[in-house]
Amino acid sequence: MKSLIVYSSQSENTKKLADTIYKNLEGEKDIFPVDAAPSTKGYDLTFVGFWLMAGKPDPKSSEFLTKLGKDDRLFLFATHGAKAGSDHVKNAVAHATGLTNGSYIAGVFTCQGEVNPKVLEKVKQKPEPPVWIGDADQAVGHPNEDDLIALKKMITEL
Ligand SMILES: Cc1cc2nc3c(=O)[nH]c(=O)nc-3n(C[C@H](O)[C@H](O)[C@H](O)COP(=O)(O)O)c2cc1C
Structure with missing residues (x-):
């Protein structure tokens, strides 16, 4: 099997998963x-990793996802400030899936990722901070060893 891993990561959290x-x-x-992603042609499985921004995959990943079609088998992975399993994350994964042109989703893994402290302070000061910010304190230290072990387990069981 030939696999391609494509990821976007501003502060290295998603890169750890990749x-x-x-x-x-x-x-x-x-x-x-x-930024350097090749065509997915010839790959049996493409792993696409993104971080959440404004409740969606980050812009570069969003653009990449729109280039994928029915012939692509994908494994989506992501990091986020919001709690794992929250509606915020579920909606973002659904949004990511919807950006593709009908690609098959073979698996999904997400976990919290520590939010850049400067960004966190700024967002907290907004008149109406987004709901996910309430979970961001628990994201400190993530992805941690347990997150990576859980991901490794999923990968080896694929
Ligand atoms: C500008 C900005 C917007 C963000 N928006 C969200 C968001 O809408 N929801 C969320 O759960 N996390 C959000 N986050 C947190 C990041 O998704 C999280 O820290 C992620 O792990 C960063 O990944 P990276 O280190 O790979 O860049 C945001 C972070 C930044 C910097």
């Missing part, structure tokens, strides 16, 4: 930041 996937994947594999 590197963990790369390390634990069997078979032929390539890894690229989204």
Whole structure:
């Protein structure tokens, strides 16, 4: 099996997930930041990693997802300030899936990712801070060892 890993990461959280996937994947594999992503043609499975921004995949990942079609089998992975399993995250994953042109989603993994403290302070001071900010304190230290172990387990069971 030939796999492609494409990720976007501003503060390295999502990159940690991408590197963990790369390390634990069997078979032929390539890894690229989204800016340098090649065509998915010839790959059996494409892992797409993004971070959440305004409740959606970050803009670069969103653009990449729109280029994918019915022939692409995807594994989505993401980090976010919001609590794992929250509606905020579920909606964002659904949004990511909807950006593709009918790609098959073979798996999804998400976990919290520590929010850049400067961004966090700024967002907290907004007159109406977004709901996810209430979970951001619990994101400190994530992705942690347990997150990476859980991801590794999913990858080795694929
Ligand atoms: C500008 C900005 C907007 C963000 N918006 C959201 C959001 O809407 N929902 C959320 O859960 N987390 C949000 N976050 C938190 C990031 O998604 C989270 O910290 C993520 O792990 C960052 O990933 P990275 O280190 O790979 O860049 C935001 C962070 C930034 C910097």
